[in-house]
Amino acid sequence: MNKIKPILIFLVVFLLTSSACSRAGFDKPIVKFQGASLVVIESSKTIFSELNKVERDQYILEKLRKREEIQLIELEKTQVFSREALKVRMDALEALKRYGELLMEAAKSDSPTKIKAEAINLGEAIKNLSSETSSLTGVDDGKFQSAVGPFATIIGSVLNLFIEGKIQDALNKAINEGEKPINALIQVLRSDMQLAYQRRKTALGGMRVLFVQEYKKELDKGNMADAERLKLCADRVIEHEDRWEKLLLIQPESGLDAMAKAHSALVTYANSKRKASDFATLVESMEIFASQALSIGQAINELKNL
Amino acid sequence: MNRLELIKSVGDAITSIDILLGSNIPDNSRNTLEFHRNVLDSAQLLLVKNQFDDNTALYVQATKELTNVNNELAKTILDINKLIETISNITRFVNTVTSLLKVVGLIF
Numbered sequence: 001m002n003k004i005k006p007i008l009i010f011l012v013v014f015l016l017t018s019s020a021c022s023r024a025g026f027d028k029p030i031v032k033f034q035g036a037s038l039v040v041i042e043s044s045k046t047i048f049s050e051l052n053k054v055e056r057d058q059y060i061l062e063k064l065r066k067r068e069e070i071q072l073i074e075l076e077k078t079q080v081f082s083r084e085a086l087k088v089r090m091d092a093l094e095a096l097k098r099y100g101e102l103l104m105e106a107a108k109s110d111s112p113t114k115i116k117a118e119a120i121n122l123g124e125a126i127k128n129l130s131s132e133t134s135s136l137t138g139v140d141d142g143k144f145q146s147a148v149g150p151f152a153t154i155i156g157s158v159l160n161l162f163i164e165g166k167i168q169d170a171l172n173k174a175i176n177e178g179e180k181p182i183n184a185l186i187q188v189l190r191s192d193m194q195l196a197y198q199r200r201k202t203a204l205g206g207m208r209v210l211f212v213q214e215y216k217k218e219l220d221k222g223n224m225a226d227a228e229r230l231k232l233c234a235d236r237v238i239e240h241e242d243r244w245e246k247l248l249l250i251q252p253e254s255g256l257d258a259m260a261k262a263h264s265a266l267v268t269y270a271n272s273k274r275k276a277s278d279f280a281t282l283v284e285s286m287e288i289f290a291s292q293a294l295s296i297g298q299a300i301n302e303l304k305n306l
Numbered sequence: 307m308n309r310l311e312l313i314k315s316v317g318d319a320i321t322s323i324d325i326l327l328g329s330n331i332p333d334n335s336r337n338t339l340e341f342h343r344n345v346l347d348s349a350q351l352l353l354v355k356n357q358f359d360d361n362t363a364l365y366v367q368a369t370k371e372l373t374n375v376n377n378e379l380a381k382t383i384l385d386i387n388k389l390i391e392t393i394s395n396i397t398r399f400v401n402t403v404t405s406l407l408k409v410v411g412l413i414f
Contacts, residue, residue: 195310195354198317202350
C-alpha cells in the first residue's frame with residue numbers, strides 16, 4: 001500500500017519547485033486534503049470510541065429481552081479492548097493527524113518557529129504513545145505494538161530534523177523512510193476498525209429483532225392494544241430500520257480508501273508537467289475527496305448516538 | 307477465508323437469523339434460532355478479541371466447509387416455506403464455526 005509517499009512527494013515538489021500556479025492557489029487543494037483527512041480520522045476515532053459501548057449495550061439489551069439480571073462481571077467480559085488499548089489507538093490516530101498537519105505546514109509555512117514548536121509537542125506525544133503502547137497486555141494488541149514501535153522511531157527522527165530547522169532534510173527523510181511504518185500503522189488501525197464495524201452490525205441487527213418483537217407484543221394484545229404505544233413501537237421500527245440501512249451502506253474503511261485515492265491524485269499531479277489543466281484535475285480530485293469524507297463523517301456521526 | 311472474512315461470514319449468518327427472528331415463525335424454531343444466534347454472537351466476539359493463525363491446513367479446510375454451508379444457507383434463508391431446511395443449514399453452520407474455534411484454539 002502506498003498511501004503516504006505520494007502526498008510527501010507532492011509536498012516536496014510543491015516546496016522545492018516553481019509551478020504554473022500561484023502559492024495561494026496551492027493552498028486550496030492542500031486545505032481540502034487536510035480538512036477531508038481530518039474528517040476521516042475523526043470518524044475513525046468515533047468508531048473506536050463506540051466499540052466497547054456497542055458491546056455493553058448489546059449485553060444489557062439482551063438481558064432486558066430475556067428479563068434477566070445484569071451482572072457487571074459478565075458485562076466486563078464483553079469489552080473488546082481495554083480502556084488503555086482504546087486510548088492508545090485514539091492517540092495514534094491523533095498523532096497521524098498532527099503529523100500530516102505538520103508536513104502540510106512545512107510545505108506552505110514561512111514560520112520555522114511554528115514548525116519547531118509543533119514538532120516538539122508532537123515528539124512528546126509520540127514518546128508517550130510509544131511508552132503506553134509497550135505496556136499493553138491484551139491478546140489483540142501485539143500487532144498494534146509491532147506497528148507503533150517503528151512508527152515512533154522513524155517519525156521521532158523526522159521530528160528531530162524539524163526541531164533542528166532542517167526542513168528539507170526532514171521532508172526527504174519522511175518520504176524515504178516514513179512510508180512503511182505509517183502504512184503499517186494505518187493497516188492495523190484499519191483492520192481494528194473493520195472488526196469494530198462487524199460487531200456494531202451484530203448489535204444493531206439484534207436491536208432490529210428487539211424493536212419488532214416489542215411491536216408484536218403490543219399487537220398481540222388485540223383489542224386491548226394501546227394505539228399510542230403501538231404507534232410508538234412502529235415509529236421505533238421505522239427509525240431503527242433507517243439506521244440499519246445507513247449502517248449497511250457505510251464501509252468504515254471507505255474513508256481511508258477515499259484518502260488513498262486522493263493521494264493517488266496528488267502523485268499523478270506531482271508526476272505531471274503541472275500545467276493549469278493538471279492543477280484543475282488535482283483540485284477536482286480534492287473536492288471529490290472532501291465530499292466523500294464529509295458524507296462518510298456525517299453517516300458515522302448519525303450512527304453514534306444509539 | 308482469513309480472520310476478517312470469517313468474522314464477516316459469522317456476522318452475515320447472524321443477520322440472516324435476525325431476519326427470521328423478526329418474522330412470524332413457530333416458537334420451537336424461534337427458540338432454536340435464538341440459541342444459535344447467541345452461540346454465533348459469542349463466537350464472533352471471541353474471534354474479534356483474539357488473534358490466531360489463519361494459515362494452517364486445518365483452518366483452511368474448516369473454512370472451506372463453512373463456505374459450502376454458507377452457500378447452502380443463502381439458497382433458503384429468505385424462504386419461510388423452507389424454514390426446516392434453513393434451520394438445518396444454520397445448525398450445520400454453527401457446528402462448523404464451533405469446530406473452527408477449536409481448530410484455532412479459542413475453545414477446547
